[in-house]
Amino acid sequence: MLRSITVGLDGSRESRAAVEWAAREAALRDLPLRIVHVWEPVPEPMAQAPLLGAETQQHWTERIPREAAEGVALRHPGIEVSTEQVSGHPGEALAEAAGNAELLVLGSRGLGGIGGFMVGSVGLSAVAHCERPVVLVRALETAADEHEQDPAGVPSAATPFRPVVLGLDTRHADETLIGFAFEAARHRATSLHVVHGWNPPPYYAYGTPANPALHEALALGEAEAMAQVLRPWREKYPDVEVVEQSRYGSPAVLVVEAARAASLVVVGRRVRRSPFGAHIGHVTHAALHHSTAPVAVVPHG
Missing domain, CATH: 3.40.50.620 (HUPs)
Structure with missing residues (x-):
């Protein structure tokens, strides 16, 4: 069925x-x-x-x-x-x-x-x-809001879809969430922009003076971790163009910024069996309240 x-x-x-x-x-x-x-x-x-x-x-x-x-x-x-x-x-x-x-x-x-x-x-x-x-x-x-602008600068349902944006936590990457985002991009014949925001651990941020070399090393490590998570998905969906964006800063802010040029924003919600009720993470909460594009919230383990 x-x-x-x-x-x-x-x-x-x-x-x-x-x-x-x-x-x-x-x-x-x-x-x-x-x-x-x-x-x-x-x-x-x-x-x-x-x-x-x-x-x-x-x-x-x-x-x-x-x-x-x-x-x-x-x-x-x-x-x-x-x-x-x-x-x-x-x-x-x-x-x-x-x-x-x-x-x-x-x-x-x-x-x-x-x-x-x-x-x-x-x-x-x-x-x-x-x-x-x-x-x-x-x-x-409207349908036009999901699409790129035409030559006259006006969004049109006759033009390609805007990208799908995925907010990704590389430390808790879930197949259900990533698969949903890739499928959404495939159905729209558009690109997938994967956004990952990161901050140094407290013992780096507060325990040592500013060190550009250390910051660069951390940035490279975060980018490589993101690439590793997405590598098998790139192979599974060769027709989906993937743009990886791993940046220093608040994940919530980066997702909301990326939403301005998106046809759909995809974020996750971890399913927690808690006596205190369900919980919506801060990134998802920010996307729900501040995204200018439709937001898909995907529950996962």
Whole structure:
């Protein structure tokens, strides 16, 4: 059975942008699209109000996904589209609904004139608990935003895709995360820009005076470690151009900077079975809130 591209829809502008992005991704991957609408039960006193009765609720909960599916079918006639309604807390329900999905797509509000996302509680909950990759899409995301500029200087869906950016921690490199990024670049027929930020260990940074030769040696070592991690992936994906960027500095800052010219940013989330709940690392947190491109969060061990 083929996995689907699953997208959460609540009728908002953000979620409609997510549906459109998910439809394009389904076309790239030749997978079906599944639109999931989560109905959160209304408290009993409110449910009894004339405007919030059972018939009214049923009308809107059925109309929203149906109209979205009809729109996708018109704009993307080659995609198999289905809809599903589930009830419960949206974040938890979406994470559960994505259990058999290739990935889950959700919408996030853009920060107006400031680049980046405003990730709500539903998005953060889904990212933290979903066992499949989760992609956050800005409300104003369009197909042209993912592509390079045309000769007139305007992004166009007819031009090549912008690069895919992967934030990589060479000390905890995971095959699931790297494989997702290479596949995303392959589907888009674009390059993969791998970003690795590093800082000297404390005993180097604070225990010795500034030493250019030492800094250069550390930089060479970090670059070589990155090359070793990526070498087998270059061989596996010979058609994907790989640009390696190993730089001194904050990994979070470097990933956010690289996102400005990306079609997709790929970051990881380590799955931790902890009584204190799920944890999202600082690099992923920064990408979710400040990336100007869609962000894919890939859970891994």
